[in-house]
Amino acid sequence: MKTMHIKTGDTVVVLxxxxxxxxxxxxxxxxxxxxxxxxxxxxxxxxxxxVHVVKKHVKxxxxxxxxxxxxxxxxxxxxxxxxxxxxCKRGVRTxxxxxxxxxxxxxxxxxxxxxxxxx
Numbered sequence: 001m002k003t004m005h006i007k008t009g010d011t012v013v014v015l016x017x018x019x020x021x022x023x024x025x026x027x028x029x030x031x032x033x034x035x036x037x038x039x040x041x042x043x044x045x046x047x048x049x050x051v052h053v054v055k056k057h058v059k060x061x062x063x064x065x066x067x068x069x070x071x072x073x074x075x076x077x078x079x080x081x082x083x084x085x086x087x088c089k090r091g092v093r094t095x096x097x098x099x100x101x102x103x104x105x106x107x108x109x110x111x112x113x114x115x116x117x118x119x
Contacts, residue, residue, distance in 0.1 A: 002041045004078055005094065010036045010119075012048060012081040013091030019051045019076075031091065033084055037073060045075040052076050083110070087117040094119060 006012060014020050014032045021029040034048040052074040060067040082091030097111040097118070110119045 002044065004039055004041050004044075004046075006036055006039060006046050006078050006081060006083065008036055008039050011084040011086075012036055012046070013084050014048070014051055014076075014080060015082055015091065016080050017052070017076065036081075039078075040075065043075070044078050046078050046081060047073050047075050048081065049073060083119060085112045085115065085117065085119060087115045088112060 011033060012035075014034070019032050022032045024030050032051060034050045036046050037049055038047040040046070050073065053071050054074040056070050056072050058068050058070055083094055084090070085092040092115075093113045094110040095113055097109050099107050099109065101107045111117065112119060
């Protein structure tokens with residue numbers, strides 16, 4: 001099993017690819033961010049909400065159902081995304097920080113390299 005720097009529920013910034021930038025309200029290009037829906041460590045891929053949207057053709061399975069084309073988020077490589085720091089307001093690298101909890105157990109957490117805030 002491979003380890004990943006991204007977990008389900010994290011907010012990430014897209015670093016490369018067709019979905020790298022998007023326009024904000026003023027028309028400026030800003031990095032695209034999104035919430036991680038699913039993680040696949042075996043493939044090294046993540047599925048991010050609103051990024052790499054693909055069209056999927058769904059066939060009617062029962063009589064009376066209609067076939068349709070739906071849009072769903074596709075998987076992208078985890079190396080193309082970076083964790084978003086709310087304090088720095090950009091994508092950052094992380095490091096591991098170990099703290100001793102109330103019950104004496106060591107707890108591992110992710111910390112922003114730039115500002116030191118716990119993510």
